[in-house]
Amino acid sequence: MGKLSILIAEDEPLTRLDLKEMLEGAGYFVCGEANNGNKAVDLAKQLMPDLAILDIKMPGLDGLEVAKILHAMNIPVILLTAYSQQNFINRAEKVSVYSYLIKPITERELLPAVQLTYARWKEMQSVQKELKDTQTKLKSQKIIGHARALLAKQYNISDYEAHQQLVHEAMQYRITLVERASQILKETKREEPHH
Template sequence: MKPLSILIAEDEVLIRNDIKEVLEKAGYIVCAECGNGLQAVELAKQTAPELVILDIMMPGLDGLETAKIMHGLNIPVIMVTSYSQPKFIKRAEAVHVYGYIVKPVSEKNLLAAVRIAYARWQDLCHVNQELKATKAQLESQKVIARARSIVQERLAISAREAHTWLLREAMRQRMTLAQIAKNIIDKK
């Protein structure tokens, strides 16, 4: 597996350097680093990281608002923070954070959080792709069923014969069954 590219946004330089060192030692690529949320958003747009690690309290745009923007950019986020109060955790849940580490950050906790967060992100992406494909397939089946009933009615044939007719027509015109079906519906 290729190493992940990670953006770090942490306003405390020493902590940011420690996180960077741990990640690079583990084989990850730190593609960008900064100390505030606005800059993190700009760097994310420029470098397209596969994961972002954010502090909650940063100047300008806080980490939770930044995480919300990262979610919109389809980039998973891990929060690294000194705040463990329920209100912060609840806000992190609301902005789709994939990991939450309370400082001080240990190497073990950071590396485990990165692996788990990215694995969950990959799972979610896979499920979304399957959902999209299933929706498209269902939509095609609806169109085909509608066209089949139109052909059945127009030619006074059975549903099976209408389906066979659609298949032959699709092969003859070198089109998919769904394309032929759509053409029939559009012409009605």
């Protein structure tokens, strides 16, 4: 895998410079820097970074508002704050922030946070993909089962025979089983008498 590209949004130039030096020193690529929330969102849309580090208090949109937007763009976020107030932490949890660091930030805290955040995010991606695949599979099985039942009833054959017929027709038409099942369901719908 190539270097992770990271967007930094922090309104204090000195803190921004420190972060950039620590990240680049560790081999990360800082693809963009913003000093306010609106610019951070614009840069994120342009650059599509692998990860974003946002200050909680910024002019324009604050870090949490930006985090919400980036979450919708599927970009993981680490928040920086000068406070460890509970209400901030509660808000951060609601916008799917992966990690937050309290200033002043040291390399010892920053680098593991970046690694962990990205690893957690990748894990989430894999879980979501698995869930989507499972949902697709279930939907397909439901369509196939429905078509099989229709065929069995229509030709007065067993479920097994209906399934074999479905497989045969799918191969004949050079399409997947679920595509043939969907066609059968559509054809049956069209043939149903309208009252």
